[in-house]
Amino acid sequence: MKDIILKAENISKQYRLGQVGTGTLSHDLNRWWHQIRGKENPYLKIGDVNDRSTKGTSDYVWALQDINFEVERGEILGIIGKNGAGKSTLLKILSRVTAPTTGNIKFGGRVASLLEVGTGFNGEMTGRENVYLNGAILGMTKKEIASKIDEIIAFSGCERYIDTPVKRYSSGMYVRLAFAVAAFLEPEILIVDEVLAVGDAEFQKKAIGKMQDISKQGGRTVLFVSHNMASIQKLCTKCILLQNGRFIMHGKTEDVINFYLSQSVLNDSEYLFNSKLPNTKIAYATKLNIEDIDGNLMNEIPIGKPWRVKIHFTVKEKIKNLIVALGISDVNEVPIRTSWSVPQDLGPGDYKASFVEEVVNFNSGQYKLIIGISRGLESIDYIDKDISLTISDIIHQQDDSVINTKSGLINNQMRIKVEKIV
Known part of the structure; x- marks a missing residue:
């Protein structure tokens, strides 16, 4: 039996272009009128495919459409595709930063995310205080966090500045500390976007090694998005390919990368x-x-x-x-x-x-x-x-x-x- 820790079923995300929120009042009233009559949202039937390079015919666009996959415990899953393919949108949905328009996700454990520089950090608080804050968000006790904090600080390489407000950190220091917090506070599922590219070569090597360790030794699951195919090839056991918001391929990393590189525009x-x-x-x-x-x-x-x-x-x-x-x-x-x-x-x-x-x-x-x-x-x-x-x-x-x-x-x-x- 497979030990499935994350399952995504029919995930779709629709956005209205040029608007903040769901759109105009008339559209909201139309949605409400369909809802009280037990009918489907009428705007789910329209919308363009998410191709950033072409001018669409609709005000609605599908950033993701009908995404289905499952991840086993201890697996390192790479998510690849061109800019605008929907990778970051998918990770935001998996991290519960935004909700899907349709579909649902089933989780088998705590999720920690590193989606962009400074994710989850309070700029006015020191690095040490932010470690405790992030640990509390993950549901850990103060004693559990204290037992890990020396390892976190050592791994991040920011010991000299750990009691300085993080708003004074460089982007590289932000990423170093944020990754150390996410990796050492032991979430069952770690989600990492392209943010590691901000760090220097030494840190990227350490981060990839750490992700391998927590997967092999800790049995934890990693979802990793990167345009660095060498990192994906080295780190990931399986891979997903997205294109224009659609699911193209899921399989062995080498097969998916070769298919991705062979696709010609x-x-x-x-x-x-x-x-x-x-x-x-x-x-x-x-x-x-x-x-x-x-x-x-x-x-x-x-x-x-x-x-x-x-x-x-x-x-x-x-x-x-x-x-x-x-x-x-x-x-x-x-x-x-x-x-x-x-x-x-x-x-x-x-x-x-x-x-x-x-x-x-x-x-x-x-x-x-x-x-x-x-x-x-x-x-x-x-x-x-x-x-x-x-x-x-x-x-x-x-x-x-x-x-x-x-x-x-x-x-x-x-x-x-x-x-x-x-």
């Missing part, structure tokens, strides 16, 4: 150029794709995974010594690498230039791609705007034999292969 992995310009150039780029080595469009390229950039371009008349170049820079436009094709004489037609790298050897983060087409030293087409490359911090595992046989292909100036599209 066209605008993030395929870029179209020069579609509305008159054809005044003798050669110009028309499209760029970011792909994995099998040709699948990718939003994010994991460290260690083979990847490819394809540049489609058109040549209008015969041209000598044509060169296609691909530049990579960081978000501050500091150049990192430039690769190019050998000069070629090309006739009119459509072509593609492929850049292939067997293993990502960049640090994780955001990068910019730059396209250049030239005739010798003469620039013909140059595109340096809005082409982004995301390197994920999850580590892509490969067999040693694969890495060894391909290691000779890794270098800093890989040439681009040009082929005519038939």
